[in-house]
Amino acid sequence: MWLYAAALVGLCYLLRWYREKQVVSHLRDKYVFITGCDSGFGHLLARQLDLRGLRVLAACLTEKGAQQLRAQTSDRLETVILDVTKTESISAATQWVKERVGDRGLWGLVNNAGISIPTAPNEWLTKHDFMKILDVNLLGLLEVTLSLLSLVRKARGRVVNVSSVVGRVSLLGGGYCISKYGVEAFSDSLRRELSYFGVKVALIEPGFFKTNVTSPEKISRAIQEAWDRVSPEVKDIYGEKFLASGGGTHSDEIHGFNLEMTWEWWRVKESVEKLGSQCYNSLYLVTNCMEHALTACHPRTRYSPGWDAKLLFIPMSYMPTWLVDAMMYWRSPRPIKAL
Numbered sequence: 187m188w189l190y191a192a193a194l195v196g197l198c199y200l201l202r203w204y205r206e207k208q209v210v211s212h213l214r215d216k217y218v219f220i221t222g223c224d225s226g227f228g229h230l231l232a233r234q235l236d237l238r239g240l241r242v243l244a245a246c247l248t249e250k251g252a253q254q255l256r257a258q259t260s261d262r263l264e265t266v267i268l269d270v271t272k273t274e275s276i277s278a279a280t281q282w283v284k285e286r287v288g289d290r291g292l293w294g295l296v297n298n299a300g301i302s303i304p305t306a307p308n309e310w311l312t313k314h315d316f317m318k319i320l321d322v323n324l325l326g327l328l329e330v331t332l333s334l335l336s337l338v339r340k341a342r343g344r345v346v347n348v349s350s351v352v353g354r355v356s357l358l359g360g361g362y363c364i365s366k367y368g369v370e371a372f373s374d375s376l377r378r379e380l381s382y383f384g385v386k387v388a389l390i391e392p393g394f395f396k397t398n399v400t401s402p403e404k405i406s407r408a409i410q411e412a413w414d415r416v417s418p419e420v421k422d423i424y425g426e427k428f429l430a431s432g433g434g435t436h437s438d439e440i441h442g443f444n445l446e447m448t449w450e451w452w453r454v455k456e457s458v459e460k461l462g463s464q465c466y467n468s469l470y471l472v473t474n475c476m477e478h479a480l481t482a483c484h485p486r487t488r489y490s491p492g493w494d495a496k497l498l499f500i501p502m503s504y505m506p507t508w509l510v511d512a513m514m515y516w517r518s519p520r521p522i523k524a525l
Contacts, residue, residue, distance in 0.1 A: 393492025
């Protein structure tokens with residue numbers, strides 16, 4: 187009995203492997219538009235797809251970022267300046283894309299642009315702090331997608347949205363987790379709607395990788411700025427020790443990944459400083475997933491690069507709420523006036 191079950195599971199995995207190895211034809215004729223190409227995943231993906239022969243249309247926030255990217259790629263790659271928080275900038279970029287793709291349409295749209303700060307306990311933040319992240323990570327993604335959707339539909343192409351493991355398990359306060367939960371919901375509804383037109387929608391849910399989004403310096407600075415603005419009452423409730431809390435160390439090794447980061451990185455300022463050394467350095471784990479979503483005949487609906495995503499955060503997203511809350515409560519710092 188167990189032998190038959192194991193054989194069936196093995197056959198299913200073999201079939202999936204075979205299906206996922208099939209590549210779309212005529213890649214050199216296909217256009218892909220990527221947001222957030224100044225650095226990180228977007229910058230690397232633009233270079234990676236350019237080497238693959240696709241026609242990359244890379245959107246950067248700054249001219250400096252665009253120049254650096256062009257210097258590292260072929261003449262096929264073109265850049266445009268895009269601020270996803272501004273409707274006029276999105277409209278101009280959309281027109282720019284239309285002029286280049288023509289009747290062929292847009293094969294791939296990769297919504298990669300994103301920010302992670304201001305990040306701090308929710309009570310330390312203002313509505314503006316939340317909106318700053320939502321404008322980029324969620325509302326900007328929505329507007330870019332809706333503006334280019336007709337071109338993607340014309341090519342029967344792909345939409346690839348960059349979410350995060352914190353779009354499955356909320357690990358910190360502020361707008362970042364909220365924005366990623368929103369990306370998950372939008373992508374799910376969009377995937378079902380566009381399936382009628384042969385368009386595929388994929389979600390990338392990375393664990394923690396070393397990019398500007400996980401910069402310890404930026405996150406620590408944002409936490410300190412939020413703390414400096416809160417009322418004396420809130421400071422009295424949480425206490426200075428909460429801000430600098432570090433706590434004990436819990437560390438396990440899984441396939442070379444240090445699980446200490448999982449519990450410690452969000453422990454306010456002191457633990458944030460450990461983040462840089464505990465994030466994955468190889469961004470290719472993420473961009474390879476993006477490339478597969480764009481070039482495979484049968485892409486996955488969701489990709490979860492990083493062992494922390496596969497072995498911890500994704501399983502946590504299926505656990506009972508009380509258990510996840512207990513795990514988080516056990517490792518989190520306590521306000522000085524906690525009950």
